Amino acid sequence: MTEEPVQHSQPEHEGPTTVFGIVKDIFYSKTYTHFSLKLFCFGMIWLFVAGSFGLELRTQAGFSFTGNLLPLEELGYSTIAYFQMMTYHAVVMFFGTIFTTGFSIAYYVVPLIRGTKKLAVPWLANLGHWLVVAGLLMVIGSNSQYMFTFLIPLKNPSSFYVAEAVQFVGDEFLIIALLATAYIDKRPNEKFALPVSFIVMDCVAMGIGIITVLSAIFWTILSPLGGFNLNIFAIPNVEVFRAAFWFESHPLVYFGAFLVGGLTVWFATIYAKRPIYSEKMVRYIIAILFVLTMSVYVHHMAEDPIPIWVRDVFAQVATEIIAVPFVLLWTLILITLKYSKPRWDASLLFLVTAIAGNIVGGATAEPLQPIPAADFTVHNTMWIPGHIHFMMATFTLGTFFAVLYFTAPELLGRKLYSPGLAKFHFVGWTVGMGALEAAFKVQGAMGLVRREIAWFSIYEPWFQMAMIGAWLAALSVVAFGTNMLMTWRFGEPITPKITPRWVISGLALEEQARINEGTHNPAIIYSRLPYPVGLQTITPEPPPEYIEIIEPPPVKAGQSFFEKISKRMEQFRKGSGSSLENKP
């Protein structure tokens, strides 16, 4: 650590200096770094909100199997509130936590990797973000018991349909602005690096998917179900709406994972200190995933009255085929990591566990399909929440955490405050969510229908197991948030770099992969950034500072983690400030 004052901000960073400027910057972020940080903060807020709903559900289920409510009536708690929170948990986790955090990562890495370092249409991106915020707040306040389209003709409050419309329009704006950021200043001979390719593919797929669900929502608003007495259309056809919902929902399920799909490939190569095997195959996989992500939806309609060839043939085949590119991708990553003796920090642990989560979650999707011969009906049972938590919590959020531990410290200009807390986060999250998912799966196999508040007592121990797992996962997320806050405020400053080291390493190793495979074309550029090719970016120097295993210094009195926090709190209470000058 240098004794000279260090300029922590990146050279292109010109932050606001006045209170008005800061407020204005929060409402209208012009730079990609500030916009990304804003989205990250909101993603964490949504994680807290939706996680609170989830904890309430698990606590209720863990303490009662008869439907007796927790003693919270004075807060307005009721059976209806229980089901409302179930809907809010799902909606806010998807469209708040996963979308916003995923966008945060994507908006940061796309300009960075391309070297443009530019947010293409800041007004559209900021507008989209605030529409999502407004929409989700309206959802939480809408008093709705259930999701929007696939349960019609159940009638939601009008505000719920409007809220969903607002939120999806906001998401569409964010997608368009992200695509614009990916294409701005694109040169004729420029191609996308793998992380950017994944993001562009994902945005196109999700952009198409959102159109179908937006159509469904507007149709509902204009029908007698909309509640505005417009009645321009009749009550929508249930099956068409279920199809529209699921058509949109399957790109949605993969949305977060695809946003960071390319980054996971890069980080695997950086950890392994060797190029990906093979870059060409990854590009084929991106194209295949784009097609298949929008054909899997039919298996959600396994018991619906739709033509049998659609249900039994198309659904079955589509769902099984999408496993192929996923397995290929994980195989490439694991082959690259094999025998490489990588540094097993929290980031890589999260990445490998996320791959395992995807494999288990994907495999357990198979019995959800119509397989009469298997005599195994788990559709609409707790098997489904088990599957979705594998895919969302262990897989998607797992990859997010892996990427965030890698990128956030450098974005903040500081070393990760506590690698130990990061590992606690990994263990708590993996074990906690794993317990919850396993409990759900067993309950589904035993035949427990989902979305219930009362059940036979035989299922109750599994709910208790899920409750313990949920609270453990929540505790680990608190550790994550604390670690990020402490990194921001008290992390050891790192030497400012124009471009993070992982970007240079990723670009160089990807180029080396093309050279190895004979697809290298010197006339094509993948970034404006200058980078050396191949392992020379890695071998002469140690890995990036912030992922090094730092030998902890001997703990002196007043230097332990909790003592530091206590001291800061004391300083804060006394009004002596908590600036860096006071750092011991």
Add this chain to the structure above:
Amino acid sequence: MTVLVLEVVYTPYDAPNYIQANNVGEGVAQADRPQIEGPYQVVFVTCEQWQFLFYPHVAGSPGATIVLANIPVLFIVRSADVTHGFYVNTAGQWTSQGFQFGVMAVPGYIDYVVWNFQPTATAFTAGESLYHVQCSEYCGVAASGLGHPWMDAIIFIVPNNSTGLALQKQQMNSNVPPILNGTLS
């Protein structure tokens, strides 16, 4: 041997405010018929918030019906209001899967599900066995707190012999499920 066939035909929408032109199902898909050969029983199931109504049913209890074992039962399932799930199950034993099958009840459509209830040694020691029917698609909760989680029904299975037939006839006030014979195609 247990046989499960999920089949479907399309019918006009019967909800309030129904407009024929909006029924995209009718005429689009081919009607698939249950593949049954030989005798089969027929039970109509109407799902509505928040109960299952069987026809025929136990006298005085529209949420309970009695069928014979070893003769396939054709359940003709419809919804009178919103989407429900007609889900028949018995609770599993810890890590073993319970008996379960089901079909969606979608307003505007009629679903068929056929199940050949099999006697099991334990189930038939008392002369009859019981299956629990539950709504498996969330269909709302009333302000009182009651609703979807408590939407359930009961199917009794009795042996296909003189004792079972007598029990069925007595409990259902002689209005037993008709047994049709032949091939549906």
